[in-house]
Amino acid sequence: MKDGVNGVALGVFVFFFLAVTVMGFLAARWRRADNEHSLDEWGLGGRSFGTWVTWFLLGGDLYTAYTFVAVPAAIYAAGASGFFAVPYTILVYPLIFTFLPRLWSVSHRHGYVTTSDFVRGRFGSKGLSLAVALTGILATMPYIALQLVGIQAVLDVMGVGGGENTNWFVKDLPLLIAFGVLAAYTYSSGLRAPALIAFVKDALIYIVIAVAIIYIPIKLGGFDDVFAKAGHAFAQANPKTGKPRGALVPAEATQWTYATLALGSALALFMYPHSVTATLSSRSREVIRRNTTILPLYSLMLGLLALLGFMAIAAGVKVQNGQLAIPQLFENMFPDWFAGVAFAAIGIGALVPAAIMSIAAANLFTRNIYKDFIKPNATAAEETRVSKIVSLLVKVGALVFVLTMDKTVAINFQLLGGIWILQTFPALVGGLFTRWFHRWALLAGWAVGMVYGTLAAYGVASPTQPHFGGSAKEIPGIGEIGYIGLTAFVMNVVVTVVLTFVLKALKAPEGIDETKPEDYTADAGDPGVQVELPPATAGTSH
Secondary structure (H helix, E strand, C coil): CCCCCCHHHHHHHHHHHHHHHHHHHHHHHCCCCCCCCCHHHHHHHHHCECHHHHHHHHHHHHCCHHHHHHHHHHHHHHEHHHHHHHHHHHHHHHHHHHHHHHHHHHHHHHCCCCHHHHHHHHHCCHHHHHHHHHHHHHHHHHHHHHHHHHHHHHHHHHCCCCCCCCCHHHHHHHHHHHHHHHHHHHHHHCCHHHHHHHHHHHHHHHHHHHHHHHHHHHHHCCHHHHHHHHHHHHHCECCCCCCECCECCCCHHHHHHHHHHHHHHHHHHCCCHHHHHHHHCECCHHHHHHHHHHCHHHHHHHHHHHCHHHHHHHCCCCCCCHHHHHHHHHHHHCCHHHHHHHHHHHHHHHHHHHHHHHHHHHHHHHHHHHHHHHCCCCCHHHHHHHHHHHHHHHHHHHHHHHHHCCHHHHHHHHHHHHHHHHCCHHHHHHHHHCCCCCHHHHHHHHHHHHHHHHHHHHCCCCCCCCCCCCCEEECCCCCCEEEHHHHHHHHHHHHHHHHHHHHHHCCCCCCCCCCCHHHHHCCCCCCCCCCCCCCCCCCCCC
16 A cells, blocks of 8 residues: 555546536536426436436446445455356346336336335335335445445545544545535435436446456456466465365355355345336336346446456455455556546445435335325425435435444445345335235235344354354255345245235235236326326325
């Protein structure tokens, strides 16, 4: 690590940061609507984005600073097992092709802003809707925190904020400034801000990865040398465990873990509120279908990005915190000015998803907690005002999480969030295709999955912490080590199916379904599709 502040890299980083800040505030004037005091406008960008804006928005939403830092960091730490992120992003797109267009159609037909809106309308259950909303908020909070961890990792490598003995305020001041700017333009511009900034973010990321995948191996003697040095390093015993540090190819004993983690992560990705928020912002059903066919281009980028973990080992990068491995690789290998470009890509890669996530969490609170349980007659303008305030509070919570807790804890809580959010799959995806499931059975299945997943994750230890040390544990009845979230999901589905049979036999009340079969295939131009709600009723339709 270079001594002091890398002034050139910091200057380039600040330039791009200021540029996207200006864009964030100007976004309020981009595609300005007649009625701005509507959750459709602030929280979904007026449901007006076309194919390319949606593609960049979803890419900025799903491929975050955490992705940029954590995927190669996992490979740096353990080897090929970290590549699970590549197959899961390949699996996810055929999966979402089957259900996202249906979600878009029914949401536009009825003015749904969140997944909980749909669940309530489909099953006539405020309780189930509340469960989905709370799960979404809980799962999103640590995800936002990890975006701030990504910014902090870049600032640390650039030498900004001083050393470990520096006053806490001075040390964290750059992160506080970044947080303040993010909060301000999100409050002002809503979803339009990350949508506009996503263009810059993705362009920078593609440039940095393209340069890195060519330039760094040349400096290291080619890919043969990179893999040879990585293989040698992984063969060395970890002093804490006495076992090899990792492997270039997953061992047979880890294959169940690899496969279940990839499958479970693919099922969970579009259950996150921010993924759905970006999806519902598009202007037509066809936009969603086109995006599911071109989004795999990001998976190609992710595969190349993952290789940086091997390059960090070959380059002799030594860091105590694995999250610093890739920023440190960039500083060691690139000229200072291009290191600044790379750091800006990571930093902006944190701002875009953090903004979308905070908006998504705020929408869930406003529509499915505040409006459903606190003030049912809230106006559209009041809904928007509450969402803006809650989006600020969500960011403050994430900031406190980052500043007061160990970074490893933040990562493990994000893994726990993945386990939680997967438990909303039966209610959301199941509900998009069938009304057969009983609402009380879905709620019971959700509860079983949440309790088992949380307790199982609590019992996983790691060399650094006694609880929540990972997301893999022995699968009951099989004996193999697998992803806890997928095991909990299977339990969830079994309980839901069994209880549905029982409750139907007992003729338990099933609630009112306000949707119709034709709602799930409707497009923007079809009669009855609610593209923009009138000012007097916007945000009140369920």
